[in-house]
Amino acid sequence: MRHQLLSSALVLASGLLGLVESKPHFQVSARDLYVAEACDDFVYGATKTQVGKVCASILEGTMTVTFEALTEGFTYSDLHVWVGTSAPTDGNPGRAPGGFPYTNGNGKCTIAAGGATGTCTFPVASSWRSCTEVLYIVTHATIANSSGSQTAWGAGTCWVTDKGNCPKYWTITRTCYCRSTSFPEPVTMTSTSTTTYTSTSTTEYLTSTTSTYVTSTTVEYSTTEYSTTTVTSMDTLTSTSTPEPITTTVTCVNPY
Numbered sequence: 001m002r003h004q005l006l007s008s009a010l011v012l013a014s015g016l017l018g019l020v021e022s023k024p025h026f027q028v029s030a031r032d033l034y035v036a037e038a039c040d041d042f043v044y045g046a047t048k049t050q051v052g053k054v055c056a057s058i059l060e061g062t063m064t065v066t067f068e069a070l071t072e073g074f075t076y077s078d079l080h081v082w083v084g085t086s087a088p089t090d091g092n093p094g095r096a097p098g099g100f101p102y103t104n105g106n107g108k109c110t111i112a113a114g115g116a117t118g119t120c121t122f123p124v125a126s127s128w129r130s131c132t133e134v135l136y137i138v139t140h141a142t143i144a145n146s147s148g149s150q151t152a153w154g155a156g157t158c159w160v161t162d163k164g165n166c167p168k169y170w171t172i173t174r175t176c177y178c179r180s181t182s183f184p185e186p187v188t189m190t191s192t193s194t195t196t197y198t199s200t201s202t203t204e205y206l207t208s209t210t211s212t213y214v215t216s217t218t219v220e221y222s223t224t225e226y227s228t229t230t231v232t233s234m235d236t237l238t239s240t241s242t243p244e245p246i247t248t249t250v251t252c253v254n255p256y
C-alpha cells in the first residue's frame with residue numbers, strides 16, 4: 001500500500017515535471033535592411049542657410065524621415081521625400097518636389113504641432129533591400145516665417161545646377177542586422193501536489209522584453225531551467241531536478 005501510494009506519487013511528480021517546459025528565451029529574426037538614424041543639415045537659399053536637420057532611419061520594413069524643429073521662427077508647411085537606388089536626375093524624379101512620392105498631401109507625411117516638426121513613414125520598397133551600398137534620398141519642405149516662405153532641402157549634391165537654391169540629394173548607407181529578442185526568463189517555478197490530487201503550478205516571469213540588433217551571423221544562447229517537486233502522501237518525497245543548460249544555435253540568415 002505504501003509502495004503503491006509512493007509510486008502513484010512518483011507518477012504524479014513526473015507528470016508535474018512535464019509542466020516545466022523548456023521555452024526559447026531568445027529569438028533571432030531574419031536578417032533585414034536596417035539603417036540607424038542618419039541626419040543631414042536642412043538648408044534654404046543659394047547660400048545654404050541652415051534652419052534645421054532632417055534624419056532618416058529604416059527598421060523592420062519601414063522607413064522613417066523626421067524633419068526636426070526649425071530655427072528663426074520658421075514652420076513647415078509642406079513636406080516631400082523621394083528615395084531611390086540611383087542618384088536622382090532631371091528625368092526621375094524631376095526637379096519639382098510635387099512629383100516626389102512621399103508627402104503630407106497623400107498622408108505619407110504629417111506635420112505636427114502647428115508646423116514645428118514633420119515625420120514621413122512609408123514601407124521599404126523591395127528594390128531598396130540590399131545589405132551594401134547607399135540609398136539616395138531627397139528631403140524637401142516648404143517653410144515659412146512671418147515675412148514669407150522658402151523652399152528648403154536636405155543638404156547634399158545638386159542634380160539641377162541652373163538654380164541657386166538647387167534640388168539636392170543625400171545618401172544613407174545600407175546595412176543589415178538580425179533582431180535578437182530576449183524574452184522574460186522564468187525566475188521561479190514551483191509545482192506542488194498532495195494525495196488529494198490538487199496541484200498547482202506557478203511560473204513567474206520578468207516583465208520586460210528587450211530587442212537588440214546583432215551583426216554576427218550566428219547567435220548562441222543557453223537556457224537553464226530548475227524545478228523542484230514536493231509530493232506529500234503517506235510518505236514525503238522531495239525531488240529536485242536541474243536539467244543541463246540547453247544550447248541552441250540560431251543562424252542570422254542573409255536574405256539578399
Ligand SMILES: *[C@@H]1O[C@H](CO)[C@@H](O)[C@H](O)[C@H]1NC(C)=O
Binds near residue numbers: 072073146147
Ligand atoms: C524670414 O525668412 C527670411 C528668408 O525667407 C529671412 O530673410 C528673414 O530674416 C526671416 N524673418 C524673420 C523675422 O525671422
